[in-house]
Amino acid sequence: MKRSVALILALFLSACAIFGDPTEIDETKGWSVQRLNTEAETSMRNRDYDKAIGYYEKLKSRYPHGRYALQAELEIAYAYYKKGEAASAIAAADRFIKLHPHHPNVDYVYYLKGLATFNERGIVEKLTAQDISDRDPKALRESFAAFKELITRFPNSKYVKDATARMTYLVNTLAAHELHVARYYMKRGAYVAAVNRCKFVIETYPETPAVENALIIMISAYDLLGIEDLKQDTMRVFKTNYPNNPFNGTAAPPEQKSWWKFWESL
Structure with a gap:
């Protein structure tokens, strides 16, 4: 008998978890579509x-047809964006x-989809004030793709100007991320990997x-690798394109074997 009572109680609790508390009163019961919309706007x-x-x-569930339901879909995406829930905002936008x-x-x-991804930041990053170029670039690329789709599909949209500016920022940040990785490789003596990252920056974000x-x-990596011809070729490109860079006038101290370590001060 005790076992039966326990089983019934367990089933009751499970039903509550699935269907909600049957004693809970829905304050919106009987509300018109206009009232639901007004209360939502006030919130x-x-x-x-x-x-x-x-x-x-x-509102969407009870009145799925008409302009109020359509506007509700837009507002839900915006509300998730304002809450900082990027994934939910993007899902609502895609829908x-x-x-x-x-x-x-x-x-x-x-x-809005581009904005949601653009502003996405993790808890650790918020707490540590991590530089955006140190982040996983996936969200940055997704944001860029959303803005690019906007300006491609709707070149006359009033949002194009701001989207274009954000795309420029994102490209610069993605390039800075690649440099961050290149410096990481340099610090660990992985000079070939650092060169490859830098080549990627030059080719992808010229x-x-x-x-x-x-x-x-x-130049630093080639110097440390002892590849003099590639070092000299890269130096010529550097001096031609950036003649006013102060590093162009630096001479090698005679006691220092590998003198071109300017990357350490970048």
Whole structure:
């Protein structure tokens, strides 16, 4: 008998977990679509994004057709973005794009998707103030791709100007990330790997400020590897393109065998 009571109690608790507390009262029961929308908008203005998302989800569920439901989908994506939940914001944006590819505001959704990824930062990074170029570049590339899709599909969108500026920043940051890795290899004596990273910067991000330092690291690596011809070739490229760089006038101290270690001061 005790075993049966325990089993019934366990089943009851499981049902509560699945279906929710049956005694819980839904305050929105019987609300019109207009009231749900108004309450959701008020919550958004008050920055209570969890409550806003809840109202918008109920609105979509109860009134799935019409302009209110469509607007709710947009607002849910924005609310997740404001909450800092990039993955949920991107998922909501992708869902909207898939369902409404010809909506007049779909350019905004592409822009919002790029913003969500652009601002994505991990807890550790926030606590340590980690430089953005030290990060895993995956999120940066995804943000760049979203902004690029926006300006490709909607070149006349009002969001193109800001998206283009952010793309420039992202390209510079991705190049800086590659230099960060190259310096890591240099510190560990992996000079060939450092050269390859620098070549990647020069070939992939040729218009970025990182190219100047990439050439310096390559010269240092070739010097330490004892590859004089490639070192001299790279020095010529460096001097031609960056004649005002102070490193161009540096001479080798006679007592120092490998003098070109400028990368250590970058």
